[in-house]
Amino acid sequence: MGSESSIGLRVSRYRPESDPGPGWQEYDVPLRTEWTVLDALNHVKNELDPTLSFRWSCRMGICGSCGMNVDGEPRLTCGTFLVDHAPGPIRVEPLANFHVVRDLVIDMTDFMEKLPRVKPWIIRDEEQSVDDGEYLQTPEELDAYKQFSMCINCMLCYAACPVYGLDPDFIGPAAIALAERYDLDSRDRGARERLDVLIEHEGVWGCTFVGECTRVCPKHVDPAGAIQRYKLKAAKQSVMAVLLPRGAR
Amino acid sequence: MTEVRAYRRTLSTWWWVRKPSYFLFVMRELSSIFVAWFVLYLLVLLSAIGRGEEAYRDVLDLAAHPLVVVVNAVAFAFVVLHTVTWFALTPKAMDARVAGRRVPAAAVMASQYVGLAVVSAFVVWLVTL
Amino acid sequence: MTKRRLEPFVWLMFSAGGVLAAVFLPVLAFLFAFAFPLGWMTPPGHAHLSAVTSHPLTVLFLLGFFVLLLVHSAHRFRYTLYDGLQIKARRAVALLCYGGAAVGTVLALAVLL
Structure with a gap:
């Protein structure tokens, strides 16, 4: 492998205890053909930054919990592939029009x-x-x-x-x-x-x-x-x- | 239950500029102004026709003034946008069924354009004979 | 029993006006805003136009046509002001838009009758 290519994620962060409003944080994640935006967020959470909050469950487009705005479009992140948004950076924001509870989590x-x-x-x-x-x-x-x-x-x-x-x-x-x-x-x-x-x-x-x-x-x-x-x-x-x-x- | 201190986002006044689909939507809605413009234009014309031959000629001359032509050209573009978008939305808005089967959107669209052609031909015939 | 609301009736008029505008306006605008004034086609004589437009059927059609188009336009523009410009004075906007359509209707009546 060696020179595995990567892609940038621009993730909207909001920590109600300290932030006056949402801000951006950048992460670099491996660009793999089979990876979705949700896979990339889980990679961030597991390997880079455990403080990132987002909702997800089934990973197969049926539970409806991983919806986020990806590059400005409301998408199920489990069905949105990184390669379709290359070269990036990919903008990941909480679903528009809802209040933000924390990071990518909206108030439903x-x-x-x-x-x-x-x-x-x-x-x-x-x-x-x-x-x-x-x-x-x-x-x-x-x-x-x-x-x-x-x-x-x-x-x-x-x-x-x-x-x-x-x-x-x-x-x-x-x-x-x-x-x-x-x-x-x-x-x-x-x-x-x-x-x-x-x-x-x-x-x-x-x-x-x-x-x-x-x-x-x-x-x-x-x-x-x-x-x-x-x-x-x-x-x-x-x-x-x-x-x-x-x-x- | 823990209290949620959610961050409230607001939509900017220019929300419709950023996304092409939103922009097209607002342009479509703005066609309403130009529909009203043509109503007024036709009323002016009708009133001139009612006032006699000379008034009618005067209005036609006025309509050839470059400024009026420009306004009319813009208005015409918006009316065409209205026609195209209205026809495109009709099959989405109604659930037309023939013998229990849903009529395909393309058929609904095509029949509307046929209607447009028939009406246009009739109006041209009626006006010019 | 169904609740009585004004919106369904305004919406019906909006829709009818939308159909009429889509089908009739392009040809009318093309003829009277470009083809005749700019000499692309010979303008119809005054006597003929006058006869056509004073026919009772034409008068009746045009009256309905103008009123529905005005309601269509007012209704749509009202929501454009709400959504596009985020105007919060909803009552004032509605009054302005439908009031404009009412003035237009009076004008149409004055011209046609």
Whole structure:
């Protein structure tokens, strides 16, 4: 080996006990073709600087915890290869639009508080007893919502969304896509309840269809499409509410 | 639970300059000004037509003034940007289905351009006969 | 029961205006801002244009066309001011934008009727 090439990492550091704000720290890591940004951060943590903090878990793009801004783009660091960002230095920052707890760790309280607001569970008019068996579903019915059920709550879409960055009250892409996932589920009867939440100003209307959420989504959930469809749904319901007599609603 | 002393970051006013996709988005949104400009322009023209032959000629002469031409050229570029981006976003915003199958985005886009061509031909025909 | 909100209706008008602007504005702008004034095409005679534009169907269409385009423009520009320039005085911005569209509508009514 001998002359193994290396690449620079420019990592955003923030230690709340001593730093007034985030600053940069540079590390040199081996540039290996099979290494991701997450591998490089683990190399830093294990070999160079044990004080560096970041979240990660599965290393295979399914847990959604290693999201960071890499060269300004929200990415899952476990799926972002160093060679694709050569020659570097690679800028690694905490996910945009969220408050920073320490180094690359963001505060996800706001997101965790928003998710349950859209009631992301199956709502039934009448709950069927366990003895009556399961709620059956055809493959076509599964297909209708499957795409929206692929969300891993990695929050990349929130980091990409300027509307969320400017107006933290905006309920955000993933939450609306998740609402759509349950609305489209043939077993669910909760569309009206979710619409009541999303028809509010901080629901779907803040979205100006930048489309970045869909572009950065590692699971191809298409939150931007879900939001526009929700607007149409809300508009249809509102028009019907005006046109139809009360009983017919 | 330990107290979180999180650092609050704020978005700079120029957030949309740094990333090409954000920049294009803001340009797309700014097309709204030029849509309003053409509404006013067409209203001025219509009012001149209503006032008679001479007023109509005067407005056409005014529209040939270099300054007006420049403004119109910029406005036209933004209107084209609006048309192209609007057509591109339509298939993303709606879930068009025929016989249960989702219509491919390319088909939705193509049908919009056909619509644009038909409407344009009709307007040219109506105006010039 | 669905909650009553104004946003869905404004959004519908915004969308309708967006479609109309995308489909009709390029040809109208091309003809009346360039082709006729700059002599690329012979401008239509006044009598013909006057007949076309005073036809009740044209008047009705143009009125709807202008109003929807103005709402489209106002709605979009409102969010551009919120997001692009981060203007916090949201009420004032909304008033300014939709107020502008209302003034435009009055102008359109005055010209067309």
